[in-house]
Amino acid sequence: MNAPEHPETGRPGLHGADPVLAALAREVDALRRVVDGLEQVPERVDQLGRLVGQLSEALAAVTARRRIPAAPSWLLAPGDIGETRRLLDELCGWLQAVFLRYPDAVKVLPECWLWHPEVVEELLWLMHAWLAAYQGPAASVGAAGDWHDRQRPGVVNRIRKEAGSCSIERHQTRPGWNAPAGAPVPVPGTDHTELIARWWASGRDSAAPEPAPADGGGGL
CATH class of the missing domain: 1.20.5 (Single alpha-helices involved in coiled-coils or other helix-helix interfaces)
Structure with a gap:
């Protein structure tokens, strides 16, 4: 077709x-x-x-x-007085510069805090949490906020429950300690760090040593 x-x-x-x-x-x-x-x-x-x-x-x-390096442990610190003294010196410096700037921390930290291993342990990890939040390789606003909102108040509350009502007098009679108001507060009890460092380094399983009498009398 x-x-x-x-x-x-x-x-x-x-x-x-x-x-x-x-x-x-x-x-x-x-x-x-x-x-x-x-x-x-x-x-x-x-x-x-x-x-x-x-x-x-x-x-x-x-x-x-x-x-981020792990926080050192006071409870598992090596039996070396140089190491225990270093831990306490670093902690006391941080307490002075940071922790005791908070009024609730001033109220809750007793002068005999060095005689409470659980308190030293709490403060050590809190210090390293602060270092990680502000100065570590993963420092961030979020980590700093968590430190302020959760970590620091938690430690303060536990210290208040465990040792907040304690005092040097309960370990040995001596004059009480009154924190000055309106100024950076000195870390209480630092004159005992050498005694505690030696005890924790070599005899932590034995009874804690008695605090030395206060200068000027008033002690045993």
């Missing part, structure tokens, strides 16, 4: 070729979509690059947190 002639040209019409043209049009459209996809490849590569960068930063942060 011959194709019908075009009414104007008298040549065979293209009506019979329409399915072929439609198929070609579909192939061209498919190729166009492929090309469009290829044009988006650089953008997608950039997106993947940014994602990898974010994951790398997150991993670095986690690794940094794992590198």
